Amino acid sequence: MLSYQWDDQALVEKIYNRLKDDGLPVWMDIQGGVTGNINDAMAAGVEEAAVICPFMTPSYQASRSCKKELNYADSREVAIVPVMLAKDWEASEWLGLITAGLLWVDFRNAEKDEELFELCLRSLEEEIMFNAGLLLAVEEAPGEETDEPEPPKSCMKRKPGRRFRHALTGLYIHDSGEQQILWPTIDDGRNTVELSETPGDHCYWEEVKGNGCKHYRNVVTNRFLGFDPSKNRVHTEASPSASEEWLLLVDQTDQSHKRAVIIQNKHSGLYLAVQNGHFIGLTAYDEECKWFLE
Template identity: 80%
Template sequence: MPSHIMLSYQWDDQALVKKIHDRLKDDGLPVWMDIEGGVTGNINDAIAAGVEEAVVICPFMTPAYQASRSCKKELNYADTREVIIVPVMLAKNWEATEWLGLITAGRLWVDFRNAERDEEHFEMCVRSLEEEIMFNAGHLLAEEEPQTEVVDQPETPKHFRKKKPGRSFRHALANLYIYESGEQIIHPATDTRHTVELDETPGDHCYWQEIKGNGCKYYRNVVTNRYLGFDPNGDEVHSVASPSESEEWLLLVDHTDQSHQRAVIIKNKHSGRFLAVQNGSFTGLTSYNEDCKWFLE
């Protein structure tokens, strides 16, 4: 039965990936890397076994990774076996194309572009990776006991240990969360819409389950089971019991962010509007600016 997280990388990035491997292992995650006892005997057989026993595979994306035949074989095989893919971006001012772009299209990658700037940035990147792994596959992983050899340093809280019920969105500038209030909206065309508000305090009503649609995602509130939607006619964010075109969303990495706080852009697929906050209220913008930036929590 699949049991580990496989790290797939091109050899130029081995030192960084080894550091990430050690950090994940120290935090109790079952992680597999070829140079850490993962390859014995025939290399093709060993890599195939690594993929076959993987719950998650993390491709560390660079132009060299995309150009590598070995990396292509690994990720294609994992994709064929429907292994969960959590991409990691290492290259600046570049995006995956060709076979790699096809496999990772629509997937939320974890930003490691400036991970080596200092240890604080590295720790933030690792935490983001752990949280994305747990969001996608926390129910499938058997965690190990974290290593506790260093006793002179204070223990860092391991936030990834508890799988969160869904995604929580905090606005980068306003520090407000998307909150399902459950109050019905008086609407001339329908009586099934409820209000979605902004709230200062995170809680269960701020968690949204991510459900894959046809080229989009739906977000269903974990408490009310109602779907997040947007009406451009009234510039209104709402929730409904059953999703339609108004409830189709695209979740994109914010390429411009340098904070390593898992910055994302939420775009309504049907209207093409970016979900933003201005003057403490929701609005849909036709072009991106800082008002459109959200942090995943």
């Protein structure tokens, strides 16, 4: 479900058409979504939605209709994938409360640049599939019948989790599945996490909601990603504790329109970075803290 303020209707309709062309079942009010009483129609749209995408602007935040719509979606625990349209602005008040801690998709500057629009659209589709892919029946758009064989069309599939690729080095966060040997006589139950040049199943991390944070569980080892600030060491453990609490933030300084994020350890407050091929926690953000989602 696409939730927007009418000033942005043209852009949202363009996004609607592209999502539909790519096989996503998508709902928009002006595309047959509203019949009869508008409140009943909006409520029905929310109730049938697997995910709702609010297109955030100051006008959206000031809209009573948008507030009712998103508040209702939040009360029903519909997955929310925010889309940011406004430059130099942050959501506050009711909108800031609902979207706090959520990873928004950056569509700033995308309206006037087709190349950026395509990058943003891919990011939006990735985030929708990550949050609600299991609930969506993604269909291939019907093609015209011809005598010539058509190449197979790639169909969106839900990935098993998130992969984190370091922006500067291109290295992935990889759970080795091997136990750390810190001291010969001490077993602290931690596994070694490495930086890998090649992506693989051990580089996928499921996102598990915590108390004001997120935990990341490796899809192969089922162990939780953690950070020891005293040793600048990344590890995994069998169950999450304070060292396995993370905040995933949009990197608002990034101009690439890729899915650039900052990974912050909630317990230590340090930003996860890579220096000289090794993990390190930094107290202040710089380019070494930038990661791309894949």
